[in-house]
Amino acid sequence: MFYSKYRPQKFSDLVGLETLSKSIITALTVDNLAHAYFFYGPRGTGKTTVARLIAKALNCSNLSAGDVCGECSSCKAIEEGRFLDLIEIDAASNRGIDDIRALRDKVNLAPTHKKAKVYIIDEAHMLTTEAFNALLKTLEEPPKRVYFVLCTTNPQKVPDTIKSRCLKFEFKRVPESSIVKKLVYILENEGVSEKISNDDLKRLAQAAVGGFRDAETLLEQVLIGGSAVDEVVSGGGNLSVDDFVDSLEKNASAALSIVHKISLSGVDLTVWGFEFLKYARTLLLVTAEIPDGDLDVSLDKLEIMKGQAGRFSLLELAFLVEIFSQAIGKIKDSVVPSLPLEVAIVKWFEKKRGADSGELRPKMGNGKQGLVAAGVEESKLKWEDVLKTVKPYNHSVEALLRSCRMVSLEGDVLNIEVSYSFHKERLDAPKNRQIVEEALKNLLGRAIKLKCRLGKKVEYGGDLTDKNISEPKKEEVTEMAKSVLEVFDGGVEV
Known part of the structure; x- marks a missing residue:
């Protein structure tokens, strides 16, 4: 693998870590290396x-100006993974x-061959609380x-008692x-x-998100695996x-097209999410003008994100993070994995x-999608406005309201008169009441409570809702009544 073959073997080979390597080389030169690093x-x-x-530096036989020689037996043994005094723990x-x-x-136990014994604990945040406690004394006063x-990608999971006993260095994403x-x-x-081409190398570097190993792996996929650059960068995320x-x-x-392509490429949508x-969180922090040094992003990427952040408000980014957090949580249980994102x-x-045009919600009419206007003045509020606003939420609730009439809007309460007790019961149901109140909030721009009361029945003037139904003849009603009485063994009170 390229990332193993081309792993830096000297401090001078490090790219993008000049400050860190200088600090360690200085400590080595004066023989004052810390006993524990984080x-x-x-x-x-x-x-x-x-x-x-x-x-290597602690055991190199020919250390020169703080850097390793790469030629002595210790350096070669460490490169080949056979140095007994280097213990790597996963x-x-x-x-x-x-x-x-x-x-x-x-x-x-004393070092087996050379000057020093080094323990590298990788993914240190995975240790249990008891394991951390057992390590404390040894870490504070090692032989x-x-x-x-100690190396980790999640420093917040490592106890402060451990971190305080180490010299800490942060490894940031490398510039493209x-x-x-x-x-x-x-x-x-x-x-x-x-x-x-150089342009394709830049694309590989972008897809690596500031990580050398990911970039080297992507390059190997292209050179040895025969994959096209377009294919590997689509999975780079x-x-x-x-x-x-x-x-x-x-x-x-x-x-929607991008999500569809990502889904077809075989990328895990949860990981991509x-x-x-x-990324959205970093945009949020950039928009909030958090200092650049506190952001976990390469300088090249930061410039791109600053340009993108200028197009969104803080509230928009907060809403974006909220809805996609909910969507990503639903991917695992979705029949179609991409559906929650869509x-x-x-x-x-x-x-x-709605924010750009003052429009509210989509309204279905004649098979086409239109919009219902928001921002109606309360003094000019009409019952028809309420019906039009409720209809996109729930057609059945809108049908119930058609048999009602608006009485008054007093403060934050809308009083309506309901013609039938059955309709009142339905409208008083929490779910239906919530639908109406949500629609009223969007229509008037503030929270409104719904209050129903029984009133006179709405007169339809013989105009029945279903035009295909005609009134039964008198003799038909009489025959129907007789049948009902026979079935229920009842009578008619006079």
Whole structure:
């Protein structure tokens, strides 16, 4: 794999980590290296690589100006994974208290071959609370010539008591220009510089979201796997997220098309959804003018996001995060995985259209989609306005209201008169009442309560609702009455 083959073997080989490497080299030069380090940041940004370089530097026979030689037996053994005094622990699978107790028992043993013993605990956040507690004392006062490096992508899950005993370094996403530089180096060493254009390398770097390992894996898919650049970047996630955010300023068709393509490409929509939420959250923070240094994003990407953030308000971004958070939670149980995302897109554009034009909700009429106007003045409120507004919410409730009449609007209460007790019971049902009150809120711009009371029946003047039904003749009514009396063995009171 390219990410193993081209892993930096010296501090001077590190790209985008110059400040960190300078700090460690200085400490090595004066023989004042910390006994424990805490490396945190996104995946593929060099945490484990730097941890191994520290192990090399502590055991290198020909250390020069703080950097390793890469030629001595210790350096070669570490590169080949056969150095006994470098112990790498995967905390995801060795996370219990028994594993840490075993480590604690062995840590007092002297280094087998060289100067120092180094423990690298990868994915440190996966350790249990009991395991962290068991590690505390050893981490605070390790034996002489024993060093610890804890690496994690989730620093918030590591107890403060652990972090306070370590020298902390944050690994940030690498600029795309640095990733492109590394990819060019790989192409030159592989002798295939002409196979991929510089523009395609930039696209691979964008899809890697600031991670060297992801970029190198994508490059290998193209060179060795024979995949097209378009295919691999569609699964990279971030490029699709960029396009998707842009589409949210265009139209629903463009946004729905992107989700459809992502779904067809075989990308896990839940994973892609989480990437989008992280991106939307960063847009929210950028819009809120959070300092650039507090944002977990590369400088190149930050410039793009600043341009996108200017097109949305804070409330719009908050609504976007809310509806897509709900949608992503529903993907797992959906018969059609993309459906919750598609519904969220429709909600977004419906909300956006209403905000832009003062329009409310789609209204169905004559098989076409229209709009019901919002913002009716209360003094000019007509019952017909209420009926038109309620109809898109629920046709049955609107039909019930047609047998009613508006009496008055007093404060935040709309009084209506209902002709039939059955209709009153239906309208007083919590679900139906909520529908009417939600419609009134959107129509008048404030919360309105519905109050029903029985009144006179609405006269239809013989004009029945169903034109196909005619009144039965008198003799037919008499015969029907006789049949009913016979069935129920009853009589008619006089």
